[in-house]
Each structure stands twice: as structure tokens, then as C-alpha cells.
Amino acid sequence: MISPQDDERKREIFRTLRNLDLNLLTIFEAVYVHKGIVNAAKILNLTPSAISQSIQKLRLIFPDPLFIRKGQGVTPTAYATHLHEYISQGLESILGALDFHGSHNKQRTITIATSPSVGAQVIPLLYSAIQKANPHLLIRNVAITDTETQLSQFQTDLVVDGSTYTSRTIGSHLLFSDRLVMVCREGHPCSQSSVSLEQLQEHEQALITLQNDSVNEIRKRLNHLFPNLQVAFSSYNMVTIAAMISSCDLIGIMPARLFEMFKESWRLREIDTSLFSDDRLDTTLHYNKLSLRDPMMQSVIETVQRAFPAKGR
Template sequence: MEYNDLPASQISQQRENDTPQIFRTLRNIDLNLLTIFEAVYVHKGIVNAAKILNLTPSAISQSIQKLRTIFPDPLFIRKGQGVTPTAYASHLHEYISQGLESILGALDLTGCYDKQRTITIGTPPSIGSVIMPRIYQVVKQHFPQLLIRNIPVVDASSQLGQFQTDLIIDSHVHTARTLSHHVLFRDNIVLACRDNHPLMKSPITAETLGDWEYTMLMTEGHALAHLQKRLYDMFPNRQINFSSYNLFTTAALIGSSDLLGLMPGRFFSIAALCWHLKALDYAPLQEEQIEFSLHYNKLSLRDPILQNLISVIRQAFS
């Protein structure tokens, strides 16, 4: 039976069984020898390769001899003052050069290697809808080789501390010693209602606002505790009839009922188009703002790509 005709489970099992053999084979090969092979191949001579790698010609010759014991081929044949690769060596070069190039692209120690790399940015869904379009634009402008992966924020300190996420942007301030943050922007708080809400025909006062039911966005942690307390003092008679962890769900409920709700101004500008929301002009709210910050592991600054990316994102929102 052909290999391609095997059931998927059997193919997977065979690949898993092959994995230990792959590691055993690689263990017997000094990967530094592949670098030497490439230097000799590209520079067409042992002396030239020795100069490039800062080794002696004797060391290069010994390495080529070791490679000849691994591969069933002499690899290089002396020709004049240099060497010429065999057909087998040319075949090896195609794969080895691609492999070394991929490794360099993954390491990207200088931050200037022009290869694709995925950057993971964690955001709550509502914040992502506001900021990711702008981030995508500046990343494509300055770092076209980068791919962006947007994931939810589950446990910011753990995600950043264990390098599961490169960057996190949200409205919380995470105080772990290993983390740093920069405020990207401050946003006004908007009191929202549906279009044609009865309140829009009346004066907006504390008394009239107390007659209606409200939504509430549930947040974790104590980062917004001071803001929440001020809002509670501002709306002491607020009756919470619906609460949700998702600002999109809250906006949809406001748009289809007489519920009132508080939300950041930038998100309101998006939600207003989707669910026909209107902003109620309530003077005490005009001074209230919420901060949105960029968080990262301090050790990430050792990575030139991330260091430059952080700088570009901060400039985009300055």
C-alpha cells in the first residue's frame, strides 16, 4: 500500500515514531560543520572560508573531512587554487542554505533581518476594535515583514511574564516588577442611549437619570476602582439591570432597549454606527477619563524588533 493511502492516524503515528530517530541523527552531526560547509561552498575555497570564519585552513579541512564521513560523497574536489563542489554538495547546499536562513530569520538578533515574524498582541475585544486598525497601519508601514496575531487578555501578568504574549494593551495597570507600561491615550467617558430615547427630550439632570435602568461593564482587578467609585458617586441612584464582560454586548442591549450605559468615547464612536446610539450631554462626566496602556515584559527591550515596535506604536497614539 502506498504511504499516501494510509489512514491519517497511521501516518501521524509513523511521523511520531520517526521523531526520536531524527533527534538521534542530528545529535551525531555537529551543526557548526554545516556553517563551515556553506562558507566553503559560497567562497569556493578552504582559505577563503577560513578568513571569513576566523579559523585556520587546517581547521576547515578537518571539518570537511568529518562531513565526508557523514555523507556518502567527497563534497568538494580540488581545482586550481580552490575547490569545486560535487553535484551532491550542490544538492546539500540548497537545503542547508535554506535551513540556516530560516534559523537566522527566527533569531533575528540584529532586528534588521527581513524575514516574516509573528508578533502577538493581547487586547480585550472592544479595545482591539478601536486600536488594532491603527496598529496594523503603522506596522505595515514600518515593519512590513511582521505578521500580527491578536489574542484575548486572560491573565496579563502571566502572559507577559511567561512570554506567551509580546504586548498587551488594555485599561488596567499591571504592577508586576518584570513589566513596564506606557499610557497610549486617554479617553472620555460617554453616557449612551439608543436613538430616540425619551431622555433626549428632557433636561439631563441627576434626578431624571435616576429614573432609568443601566448596564454595567464587569471588569476584573482593582485598576479601575477609583474611577468606578467616582462614577458611583456621580450616579448614586443608578439601578443596574444588565451586566456583561463584553462591551459589544452592552452596546447592543443599549441600542435595542431603554437602558443607559457608560463607555469609552472611542468605542462609542464605533458602537454608535452599529447600534444607532446617541450620547447624552451630562456635565459632571466631562472631566472623567480612562487610560489605555501598552504593557510589555522589561526583558523584551533586549529584542530590537520589539523595542522598535513599542516606539512606533507609542508614536502612533501620541
């Protein structure tokens, strides 16, 4: 919790900043670094008179002359040296955050939104590809709440899910399509041999409840194949689905990539059935097209597209 003293101190800082022309700090740094008013004027494309007036304004703010004339230049006071240590760090941080030219030696955080199960599949691959292209980038994985809102309001840089969006502001690239497998626990009656549709109908199922196009199509197909389908358990998290299937007689459907990740730790087995042999689950990268104006984001998106050379849409 913020104490009343801290709150008042922050208000005082903001009041001070409001009355301080931050351009003066840039001029201070130029005079300090280049050791003279004339040199600073050349660097900033200002007149020496304008630089002198700015230094005079700073002397009214700070209780110190800041610079003392010495020969053709000036020398900073001890107080000015103290100021320089903090001001230089602040200006460097601001320039790093703005990163006008998308410099590859600047540290920056890229936010990627996924569901837990999609994140487990794609984030390690995305991280590896992005780090090879730009090792200074930091990656932050967050949850998907509302893809179109998150992208349109720049709450996240990238979204990876299985949906399709018609908004003109959203660009997409298909990362991969995965086949679907029906799974059960080790030792389940359906794990022994080829299983018929009638045998599958005897068992309750576990379903994932993500609201995206691919999952909704799978649910429709299931309702068609199993008109009397009994869904005993559903979850938004495929890891939870896998854990449930491993501990009881539920059967379920999951992408083959996830099955390969889970089968040993959860002792899952693929059910021998051709019911879903033609079905695929898409995983797609989405981004705000305005992000392409940012050289750094354009580089990241192109890096991801090269790492997953599927047909974009």
C-alpha cells in the first residue's frame, strides 16, 4: 500500500516536473558532455545565446551555478556532476524506450498472448526464433482475454490462437495445422484395439471449452457423430483435460502435438479410430497491422513467419 507520505511526495515531484521545461535537461547534458556553450549550441543547432539563457534558467531552479567559465569553455561544479549522473541515465532510458530506429541493441519487451495449451506448444519455438534474430528482446506471455480488443488497443503485441478474424486492422499468419487424436488413459478398454463408433458412444467425454473457430467446428462434428454425447467434464485448459483423462475413464480429443507432450507424463494412449483423420486444428499468429510501422515489430513478425513458413492469410 502507498503511504500518505509517499503519495504526497509523488504529487510534489509531479508539481516540480510540471514547472520544469524538460528541454532544459537536454541542454544541460549537451553543455556538460561537450564542455562548452558554443559546442553545445552546434550540436543542438541553437545559438550560444539561447544555450546561455537556458543555463541561467536552470540556475534559478537548482541552488548552484552548475558551470564555471574556464578558458574557452566551462567546467561543471560538483553539484552539476551529481545531476549529470541521474539525468544521463534518465535520458538514456527514455531514448531506449522510444527506440525510434528499431535498434537491435536496445532491450525491449514483446508481449505475446496465448491460451495455456497453445503457449506450451508455440512459445518455446517463438522464443528461440526471436532470440536468434534479436537477443536483446524480452518475451512476456500473457493470457488471451479478447483478441480483437487486446490488439486494437495495443494491450499485447501478438496473439496466437485458433480463431479467424475479419477485422481489416488485424493481420494473420497460419503457423501450423495439427491433426486431432482421440485419447484415453493407459489400460482403458478403448486403448486395446481398433474402436468402433458404437464403442466410443459408451464412454463419457472431456471437452475443452475455448471459444474459437477450430474448436467450435470440432464440437459441431462431435455432436453430429455422437448425438447423445455426454460431456462429463469440460475445461478451458488442455493440461487439466489431460490430467482428468489420465485419472478416470473419460475419453477426449486433443491436437497431436499436445498428445506427444502429455502422453508419457500422464500415461495417455491414442485411441485407434479414423473418425478424425481428416480434421485439423489451426494455430494462427495475429497482429495489429499498424504494428508493421514499428521496425522492431515488423522484424519480429517476419522472424516468426520465417520460423513457421505456412501459408499466411
